[in-house]
Amino acid sequence: MTDNERPPVQLELPLPFPELSGDMPLLPARMINEYQYCPRLAYLEWVQGEWAASADTVEGDHAHRRVDKPSKRFPEADELDDTEKLHGRSITLSSNRLGLIAKLDLIEAEDGIVTPIDYKRGKRPHVARGAYDPERVQLCVQAMVLREHGYVCEEGALYFVQSRERVRVVFDDELEQLTQNAINGLRLIAAGGHIPDPLLDSPKCSGCSLVGICLPDEVNYLRHADLEPRPLAVMRDEALPVYVQAYKAKIGKKGEELEISIDDEKVQTARLVDVSQVVVMGNVYITTPCLQDLMKREIPVSWHSYGGWFVGHTVGTGHKNVELRTAQYKASFDDKTCLAIARNLVRAKIQNSRTLARRNWRSDVPVEPLLDALKNLADKALRATDLPQLLGIEGGAAAQYFAAFDQLIKKPDDSKQLSFDFNTRNRRPPTDPVNALLSFAYAMLTRTWTMNLSAVGLDPYRGFYHQPRYGRPALALDLMEPFRPIIADSTVLQVINNGEVRPTDFVSAAGSVNLNDGGRKRFIAAFERRMSQEITHPLFGYKVDYRRLFEIQARLFGRYLLGELPEYPNFTTR
């Protein structure tokens, strides 16, 4: 980059940096590297505290194993002998004046001159300067800190573990200028509190471990819609939930596995690496070592009554992204924002229930009047002027939709067989099998969304459409609205129409109806199957399963709250 290409910010001026006071964090050299690679990445990691591991980062840590064992002693600058050749490993140095901190993989000292050596996984890149700028800049930061401590340091080296090659890096004026710009740039964006724009169609993104959090292509697409998003965010390995609802079950940890036992007899094991969350229903207990390990691995545990009622969840120390939560609270106090979000959510929900009705209609009665009515209500939702009015529109749509819900249920050919009948939606407690299934499905969906939202750093209890009430995950209820028909209702229809759950799978007590053990297990399996189903995203055009889609939607909602997107893109199917 030449001088006239640089943005006209005061980056060139040496920023007089005040001596650090108590709560100003030192910038790590690695972060300067990230900034040089992509300013947005540095912002996500440094300011928002986001992190995700990838194969590359795991390999990188592994490549560092030799230099990560700290040396016992390395002489200070004035004690440095002139003749000795010395090695120091994993030494952390900082400078309050520069506001920098660096962990040096390896320092070599010879003739009173020190050379920092930074370990990199992989092979030496064949580029003009022998290495890419981010790595060279990182090394230069290390040199700056070393000099600040009085060492003489003229050049450094990058060691590439895979090809076992060293690349010399000379700290010339040009590199120092580049480094200074990166330091100032990062300081500027951190102080400004504005996330830099994502890179445009950059090849760097596919190698970035934070791509699923940053959503570069999706954000760019929603802002100026020119390039179709690459399916970068979709590629992620996927762990799955573990449900334990058996009576008197116990969950313990054995080695790298969860062990589930009933009456001290092992019934099932699950590899911890394959577990995304643990769902506990009813009288089940988890041992403390197991619970601690789950928290360390950031695997949430959600607790439910035996009937599926969501009681609460256990997470580790929580998500670091405070900025996101602050934005969420701020927006939630603004009536106009609340209404705008709510209108779109309700419209998407009505549209999706319309789609579901159209797809599953099984009656001779024509479906068109219902579809027209729902379409009108969906349009009307967009014109609602306040939340109560919107609630009325949603209620009206639900009444029409559930009045027709029985037409979506398959009737048995043999009239002597028991059949599912649905008259009207009721709950607390549900009085017939279909309502019981619907209630259970909504409870499952609420749980999924609550977990999902807290995993991306939002607060599930502060909503926009649903007003906060004691113990109610309002934001989860908000964002799940459009998914009620396409996930919950559709699973219910599927298990009934495929005969996976039969009328005999229910127990009834004093007019309230509930699923029995076997029925519940099959229903949970069907729900999870639905969550694994792949669909083509209507906006982005790539294939994605619902589980991952929920996360993308939640992150996009966060991007909207932080002001990066003009509107939250609701999900509707055709």
Place this chain on the structure above:
Amino acid sequence: MAAYEHLYIITYDIRDPKRWRRVFRLMKGYGEWLQLSVFQCRLSRKRHAELIALLDGIIHHNEDHILIVNIGPAETVKPSVVSLGKDFEVVARQPVIV
């Protein structure tokens, strides 16, 4: 989505019973125990890197030996494995419901 997960057959010879036990326990966390000292694992690139890093930290390089054989994308590998006697079931990925 699962296309980028590959199936691996991992076999090991560990000289010391203590290390052998550690390797076995680690392997149980990453794959399915197939036969004595043989596991099948379904690994993404990241998990593959993790496993190698962990195994590398346990074994002694001049005494022990671990072989990690990639036998292809996890979903489509079945026809290229011949199994006599017992059945060979590729590790499936599904939620655990107890």
